[in-house]
Amino acid sequence: MRFLIEYKDFKTKEETNFSLQLLDTFLNEHLIGEFHGSTFECILIRFINNPSSKKKYKLRVLYEDIAEIELPGNFINNKTLNVEDFLTGLHRVEEAIMLVKTIELKSELDFSEDKLLLKFQQSIKNAPRTLEELKAYFKKQKQTVQSNWAKLADLSMKRSLSNPKPLTKPLITISISAPLEETEPNHSFIYTEVFSNLLRKAEVMLPGYSHIFIHLADTLVEAKQEFAPNHRIKDAFSIIDTKKYMASDNETKSNMMFNSIVSALRSITKFDHLEEHKIESVIGKIKEEGTDIELKYFSKQNDKYLAEVIYTVPKSHLTNAPFKLRVTDLNSNAVKTTKIDDINLFWCPYSFGSINIKKDSVVIKGRKSHRAEISRRADKLPDEYIFKIKDIFI
Template structure:
């Protein structure tokens, strides 16, 4: 169970308190990987300093899986380490946790209290001990985040859930640029390629729409530094990269190194979240064989006479527009042909290509019919439809 401590001073309008910051780390050191509930994820404790007399303390559930508990306080040493206020806050939290009333929630208070009792036995007992703890805070925070990531993976693996949402996208993140390691354009290219391939595999996900992959020097670094990138509509997985090897590699070798870290993350989430590993392996193998030159199918349609596809290649420059092509196959004569449609920003393609209409002698491609689509097309000087004569393509 994760704790998050907040502070508000009604007189000074202060939202920071060094003792609560240390207590937040201390509490999570003993509780962050304690299993208390399948649903309930975090307890938010909000200390209200110089509390208005007319206002009452509240407890409420936030976003269905957090509980917020308000506690009156009268802290004096907001910016100075003070063992008495640290311990006072700890004791107030123990009392508040015992009073938590969570209706219709699977919440094991006894398990949480056992962890808090262990914390109580190890609580700092002097300003000197608390100052020493403050020196190690950053290291303890990192260990807490690593334990939280490993705990979440363990719980996902144990609790298989309904696959109720289609994949919308793959997002790849890294902060290695801070160490002068640039993973572009490979992140941009693989992000778009795997999004296309896995959406076409009709991958279904349990309760989220996007897979986030965070890449760092080691898996442990990735698990720690990815904290804060997650969102309710996504789930995080991890990849690692040898940055010394990457820096000294050729462009083609760099591409392979980034690719290996991405499929490492995809295989990891397939394992712990019970995803369709066959579909993920097909996508990985397709990229292994075809590389960046793969023709991705954006949209397709067929009737008794023709197979029609709109295809494109991901650009090798970040955010460069991609050339989209219309490809037709005559089922009877077996003739095939392709023609260029236009260049599009990959984010805004649906505004120009949303449906294909196969007519007797023509192919009509239309964009979305919305004000936002019209504004986007006007900005990029693009038409709202494209019309092609079939015989001119099947030469």
């Protein structure tokens, strides 16, 4: 269970208590790595110092999966580290845990109170008891906080592994982030675009979310600092040697980036029970053909023709991608390609709203929205592209 300790002093208007920040770290060090029910992923305890006589204390659900609990406190020093405030807060935590079951819910409560209380009571034995011990704990706080967040990421993956969910949503994108200052070629950008396209075309399905965020860093603990509890996305992690990467030639950089991304994809495939054969087929295609490959944006087919909008990913997000129209005559199998335009990949959805095959032409229309119109106007792009079929097959 994750804990979040907040503080508000109604007299001084301060919202930070130095000692309670360490309490937050301590609780998560001992409790964040274990599952205590599906109703809440976090217990937020907000201590109220010097409350007014009319203060009503919150006891509610926050953001669907956080138990928000306010408790009155009697803290002596907000700015200076002191063991009295730390222990005062520590000994109120049990009360907060026991209040969780009294929160009004719209569904049945799934909360392992006894298990959490037992774990909390065991953790108290390791709590700092003197100012010297608290100061020693403070010196390692940064490292402990990083470890705590990595434990939370591990718990999320462990829960997914042990609790398979149906694959209900199509993958839309993957995003790749790494602590790297890339110029051209920007390999994280290139692989983001190539993997996203091919995984979409492979019709990869995901359990309740549509976006995968891949975080790369020198260590897994560092990568997991980017973890964000969010039902709408899922995070995956992998290692990349940033010093070696920055010192390498472009081919080595590309291989390093590819291998790290593949490691993360295989990890999430395992713990989230994804369609391994589809993901491995995409990995194999990129490994064999590289990133300078022809990608399909969308297509349309009738009895006579197949029309496809195709493109290749540029070396940088600052460079426009060359989009082409490829038309196949299904009777003669003749194939012709003509240029559409050079368009930035971020804005191209505004230009490619639909594609239709008319009697004598292929028509590509942009999206019909005010934002789309402004974007096309800014980039001096037309609202639609019309290609005469007879001109294409000259």
